[in-house]
Amino acid sequence: MSPRGQAARAAAQPVQQPVRRPTVQDVAREAGVSPSTVSRALHTRGYASPAVRARVQAAAERIGYVTDHNARNLRSRTSTSIGVLISDLRNPFYADLAAGIEEELRAAEYQMVLVNDNGDPAEEMQAAETLLAMRVPGVIVTPVTAKCPQVLQDNGVHVVCADREFGRATSDLVLSDNKAGARELTEHLIALGHTRIGMLIDETKWSTGAGRLAGFRAAHVDNALEIDEDLIAYTSFDADAARQTTRRLLNDHEVTAIISANNVLAQGALAELKDRRLKIPRQISLAAYDDVPWMSLVQPALTTVDQSTVEMGRSCARLLLARIRGELPPRRRLVKVPARLIVRGSTGPAPR
Amino acid sequence: MSPRGQAARAAAQPVQQPVRRPTVQDVAREAGVSPSTVSRALHTRGYASPAVRARVQAAAERIGYVTDHNARNLRSRTSTSIGVLISDLRNPFYADLAAGIEEELRAAEYQMVLVNDNGDPAEEMQAAETLLAMRVPGVIVTPVTAKCPQVLQDNGVHVVCADREFGRATSDLVLSDNKAGARELTEHLIALGHTRIGMLIDETKWSTGAGRLAGFRAAHVDNALEIDEDLIAYTSFDADAARQTTRRLLNDHEVTAIISANNVLAQGALAELKDRRLKIPRQISLAAYDDVPWMSLVQPALTTVDQSTVEMGRSCARLLLARIRGELPPRRRLVKVPARLIVRGSTGPAPR
DNA sequence: CTGTTAGCGCATTCAA
DNA sequence: TTGAATGCGCTAACAG
Numbered sequence: 001m002s003p004r005g006q007a008a009r010a011a012a013q014p015v016q017q018p019v020r021r022p023t024v025q026d027v028a029r030e031a032g033v034s035p036s037t038v039s040r041a042l043h044t045r046g047y048a049s050p051a052v053r054a055r056v057q058a059a060a061e062r063i064g065y066v067t068d069h070n071a072r073n074l075r076s077r078t079s080t081s082i083g084v085l086i087s088d089l090r091n092p093f094y095a096d097l098a099a100g101i102e103e104e105l106r107a108a109e110y111q112m113v114l115v116n117d118n119g120d121p122a123e124e125m126q127a128a129e130t131l132l133a134m135r136v137p138g139v140i141v142t143p144v145t146a147k148c149p150q151v152l153q154d155n156g157v158h159v160v161c162a163d164r165e166f167g168r169a170t171s172d173l174v175l176s177d178n179k180a181g182a183r184e185l186t187e188h189l190i191a192l193g194h195t196r197i198g199m200l201i202d203e204t205k206w207s208t209g210a211g212r213l214a215g216f217r218a219a220h221v222d223n224a225l226e227i228d229e230d231l232i233a234y235t236s237f238d239a240d241a242a243r244q245t246t247r248r249l250l251n252d253h254e255v256t257a258i259i260s261a262n263n264v265l266a267q268g269a270l271a272e273l274k275d276r277r278l279k280i281p282r283q284i285s286l287a288a289y290d291d292v293p294w295m296s297l298v299q300p301a302l303t304t305v306d307q308s309t310v311e312m313g314r315s316c317a318r319l320l321l322a323r324i325r326g327e328l329p330p331r332r333r334l335v336k337v338p339a340r341l342i343v344r345g346s347t348g349p350a351p352r
Numbered sequence: 353m354s355p356r357g358q359a360a361r362a363a364a365q366p367v368q369q370p371v372r373r374p375t376v377q378d379v380a381r382e383a384g385v386s387p388s389t390v391s392r393a394l395h396t397r398g399y400a401s402p403a404v405r406a407r408v409q410a411a412a413e414r415i416g417y418v419t420d421h422n423a424r425n426l427r428s429r430t431s432t433s434i435g436v437l438i439s440d441l442r443n444p445f446y447a448d449l450a451a452g453i454e455e456e457l458r459a460a461e462y463q464m465v466l467v468n469d470n471g472d473p474a475e476e477m478q479a480a481e482t483l484l485a486m487r488v489p490g491v492i493v494t495p496v497t498a499k500c501p502q503v504l505q506d507n508g509v510h511v512v513c514a515d516r517e518f519g520r521a522t523s524d525l526v527l528s529d530n531k532a533g534a535r536e537l538t539e540h541l542i543a544l545g546h547t548r549i550g551m552l553i554d555e556t557k558w559s560t561g562a563g564r565l566a567g568f569r570a571a572h573v574d575n576a577l578e579i580d581e582d583l584i585a586y587t588s589f590d591a592d593a594a595r596q597t598t599r600r601l602l603n604d605h606e607v608t609a610i611i612s613a614n615n616v617l618a619q620g621a622l623a624e625l626k627d628r629r630l631k632i633p634r635q636i637s638l639a640a641y642d643d644v645p646w647m648s649l650v651q652p653a654l655t656t657v658d659q660s661t662v663e664m665g666r667s668c669a670r671l672l673l674a675r676i677r678g679e680l681p682p683r684r685r686l687v688k689v690p691a692r693l694i695v696r697g698s699t700g701p702a703p704r
Numbered sequence: 705c706t707g708t709t710a711g712c713g714c715a716t717t718c719a720a
Numbered sequence: 721t722t723g724a725a726t727g728c729g730c731t732a733a734c735a736g
Contacts (some may be wrong), residue, residue: 019508071713156371294646422728
């Protein structure tokens, strides 16, 4: 790679890369003890006399010693890096999730290795392999396929699936109570007299979409309202698609309210309603699952379901760390994060 | 470590932690070559015959070998983990920046270790130490203090400062062209006839705020407009504070337009204007530096300066990687990312 | 082009 | 309680 000609040149020039960092050896010399004593004094608890420990710590501080995680990880077969695998950091849902995770990990002196998989199975597997290579003890993932958590678990990595689930997964789970949240939201509209409510939804393969749709249905059943299946408007993942779908929904059917299954789709729906100059909520009500900041900035502010995304992230991290520390019984744990209805100005009585 | 007794138990019980992962030794045995040949065949280029290389790769694939980054990093004194140190992942500016960085790093097969420092100097230093422990070859940071990049560099870590600069920093830099952007935005308002423009700003210690304020001033000077210093409204970092400051600004002074120095402050300003039921832009114009998605969702959509945040992130990563690979001359490099004015509905002719 | 040897920095035996 | 010895998994020297 770099034969000595190159190394020599590097040494001659003002290159700062090969700064020799102090090792336990250096600290040992400085403190007048053995390397193993340094190791114990610095990390393990109870195997060094207070005096020695203080002396070692002082010496370490003095010469600017910083543990080498690579060496520590290699030797002790543990790592404090946690993989976090999400679909799109630019979506505030994932950003909030990651923020919650990071907060909790940092408090426990763990690090977050964040990877975007763009919702692509291939990139997701790629990322999983990278995390295997890093020998992370655990991964938090919003899975795209069941294969990814599976492969990780097969290799002894603890996995927490966040936000969504696949039928046969065996990993720990942290989910929003999608069904309850969507049901509450739908009932709020029904209580306002709406009987023809459009449901804008992108997928129902995952528990996320499936749960929200189930809640939508349940609210209808509970209120003895028949569902016009045509009002369930399946769309794609992006806001533009949602806008087209909303357009079609409005053209082809009479609805007095629309529920968007997530924050991205809501953008498209809102754009279409505004474009048509429909008065919200006088002419049509709009509500969304997954509250994000812009929803309270628009006029009227949107009625939403807040799924406490940051807290969801914290839960993921807490659960994973507990699992890593062996504090949990073997069987998988499911954490349901409550969803909370927030009524704002975008929903009102049904017209006529 | 895990003698066969334990391994046997592991196989019997549903414990997945002590999974013995294959090593180069195992691959070597499988392929009938030596460990070092495996290493060369798998990673280095040119030092293995095609036949052997193929055989080794097949063997590795077969037994599910995945390189141990810790061991590789320890031995070769290189790492593909990059530290990214930001203030608040929930702020879309930082999320976009991180997304751009991650995208570019991932393409180059590097990993992103993301740490939130909450804008707190102590947490920032804590994070720096963690990254030193991880032996990352480089860090991208939106610095809170000059000390953090300094310490990292002193330890041989390459640093790219993103978004802001401190006077004496010696690290590479990627900045928005704050002055030009703010000037253009201000001139846009002046061209619309505004002469009393409020400037809502949180800090001017960093190049960010300083540059934007300088652009604001420059636009006035260019147009022979005197600045009423009272219209420069200094506020704190959060939206609530910005709202209070906007309230005071409106109470105490007559302004026909307000410029917010960033996306967070804009929330506060907008909230106050709406609360007062001021018609935008008929009664007052509002514009903001740092375009984020909600600004095109509100009505009227906000006139903004887009600082291409994702691209800024990509630039940071590209610059850092080039530096790490030694492709750059020793002297620090400054990358200015152009800022682009986006005129939307929130700015209009000055009243009267 | 390939194998042998050695050691990165550390934590963990074990013996003292 | 401490020190000496060992090796985690890998890759860089060197020799062949």
